[in-house]
Amino acid sequence: MPDKRSILFLSMFFWCVNLDAQSLNQKLQNAFNRLERDLQCKYASLSLTVLDAETGETVFAAHPEMGLAPASTLKTVTSTTAFGLLGKDFQYxxxxxxxxxxxxxxxxxxxxxxxxxxxxxxxxxxxxxxxxxxxxxxxxxxxxxxxxxxxxxxxxxxxxxxxxQKIPDGWIWQDLGNYYGAGTSGLCWRENQYDIKLQTGRVGSRVRIVKTIPEMPNLSFQSELLTGSAGSGDRAFAYLPDKNSIVYLRGTYANNLEKRSIAAATPxxxxxxxxxxxxxxxxxxxxxxxxxxxxxxxxxxxxxxxxxxxxxxxxxxxKLSEIIFWLNKKSINLYAEQLLKTLAWKAGKPVATADGVQVLQDFWKAKGIDPNALNIVDGSGLSPGDRVSTSTLAQILLSAKKETWFPDFYKSLPIINEMTMKSGSINGVQAYAGYQTKNGRNLCFSIIVNNYSGSSSGIKAKMFKILDELK
The missing domain is CATH 3.50.80.20 (D-Ala-D-Ala carboxypeptidase C, peptidase S13)
Known part of the structure; x- marks a missing residue:
């Protein structure tokens, strides 16, 4: 029978743990409220879910079931599904x-x-x-x-x-000719991309195309790209119409950029x-x-x-573990889309993106995830039409924590803001999903903001203030 001192110690321990949990919840609530009131989020939709990565207990949730565009945090779903269905040692x-x-x-x-x-x-x-x-x-x-x-x-x-069909339904025209919009292929080569070297001139003048690396003899190029002022950055886009060999460059490219090149998609x-x-x-x-x-x-x-x-x-x-390492570290859309089609292929279904989505949804349905919570059309998150809730992303991260391949998945996640997490960004979307330890407690989380206004750097900094509470 425990003595009074032991009972007192245990009571104080659980009281402190409970107090700490209440304190974290309140801090997260205050930080989330501040972001919701911020002018950048006046017309935005926000969601945050934080789970105990060992017990699954909800540590904090704000609009957890709201379906939002996840951008590249969707890659955590695609890669964990690939680990689960193909195995870490799978090879093409x-x-x-x-x-x-x-x-x-x-x-x-x-x-x-x-x-x-x-x-x-x-x-x-x-x-x-x-x-x-x-x-x-x-x-x-x-x-x-x-x-x-x-x-x-x-x-x-x-x-x-x-x-x-190399391009998933739902991708936008502006993305398709650029390296991050490279389409899938049964036979990929050099990640289906090449570089276009540029020469800028005075502000407002036409940017000249110097050459491509490597040479692309089956393509011709036409520049409608204009020289931008110093500090205006790389706003250049390559456009390649389907079944056409002419690549158009449009947008602006700042005259002070040192790289003087853009990466385009191989058709x-x-x-x-x-x-x-x-x-x-x-x-x-x-x-x-x-x-x-x-x-x-x-x-x-x-x-x-x-x-x-x-x-x-x-x-x-x-091996798959090495492919997923770079998929998440460098957010390679092509890798994610190839894996999604591979899921359909290995399941004996028609090799199409939509069939890969169905296999992915069925996999998580068997683990208790409602397929309607994974309303997606691709595997990379490049489509602005994807909709996933932060609750679903956090639950999938929680599930991954229990698998034998988890160390390989965890190793693939970048370190951002001194936290292990995957980021995601497309127009008007910023998202993060990953893991963090606070006071010895392992947590997994997902935070998404859709339709924010203003700069991406500004919204990132404000989202980090919320996530800093998990440190």
Whole structure:
């Protein structure tokens, strides 16, 4: 039987814990009220949910069930779903093979075929094994080992696995030609992006396009981009109409920016991969009779796509845990969208974004999350039409905490404001979702503001004042 001193100690301990919880709740309420009254939020919608990451107890909630555009905090949902359904060690596969025959003199009477398996990292500079030169070196070596010295056919990039609709419904026109608006592909290459080098002039004058890196011979460029005044920043956008080869640059680009370049989306990455291999082989003296091609460039008469009868190489992607590390660290929209389609593919459904959304919703429904609380149309949060509640995001973060793959997910989250959390921002939207420890208590949280006015830096600073109460 405990003595009186033990009872007194326990009573004081629980009283202090309860007092601390009440104090945190009140501090969060006061900070949230201040933000709601702020002029930047006069016409805004705000929500905040904070949960105990061990017990699931609600520490604080303000408008927790309000459906809001989550921006890139949606990537926490996509990545945790991928961990749960694909496993942390999942890898994509890309094959290189040929059809036809190789004659005694080394002539391939047939096509080389690069068949994509959905790998978003192929040709990416983020991983040693996936860098462009590393991949091309592997392909050249296996071609030589096969005794191929001349090709009486084409090099075809087969990206058919992920269908013909590369852009998710709900994305806006202004985003599509830019690197962050790169579309999905069964055969990605260099993260489906390239750089456009610029030369500015006097304020108001037309910005000149110097070159692209790498060279994009299948595209032409027209600049309607104007030189902006010092301090006006990068407000340049690349526009690429579907089935068109002309890239338009519009907007303004400040004359004091040092980078003098923007990153744009590659409209046909499968063609680009085929072109880079063809160009490399030609430089090495391996003659190629046909021109590079892709699923998109082949005519109806040239379809169905030829299949390889002899496989030369199979390149495995980095593991899923490594892909998700960069997905969240650098908020790579392409990675999220590729993963969403992968969920549909691996579930045996049509490989489309909408089917990936259905698989994602079903996964969380089995864990008690209402599918209506995940009213989404993409996997990255780039669509302004996505709607998710902070309660749902916090519940998903809570669920992730209990999984064996959680350390890999946690490691993928950036450090922002000295807190481990994913940020999200699109026009009029700012959001954060992540984890924090306060006085030894593990917490998970989500905060979203939609339709704020004024500067993004201003709303961020004010949201941080709320989140600072969790430190």
């Amino acid at each position: 596969q890309t094959t290189l093979g040929y059809n036809g025959t190789v004659a005694a003199d080394g002539t391939l009477n047939g096509d080389l075929i690069i068949k994509g398996g959905g790998d978003p990292t192929l040709g990416s500079w983020r991983y040693d094994s996936s860098k462009e030169n590393a991949v091309l070196k592997i392909w050249v070596e296996v071609i030589r080992q096969a005794g191929i010295k001349k090709i009486n056919g084409r090099i075809i990039g087969n990206d058919a696995l992920f269908g013909t 046909d990455p499968a063609y680009d991969a085929a072109f880079r291999l063809a160009d490399t082989l030609k430089r090495l003296g391996i003659d190629l009779k046909g021109t590079p091609a892709s699923t998109q460039t082949l005519t109806a008469a040239q379809k169905p796509l030829p299949e390889a009868t002899q496989i030369l190489s199979n390149i495995a992607s980095p």
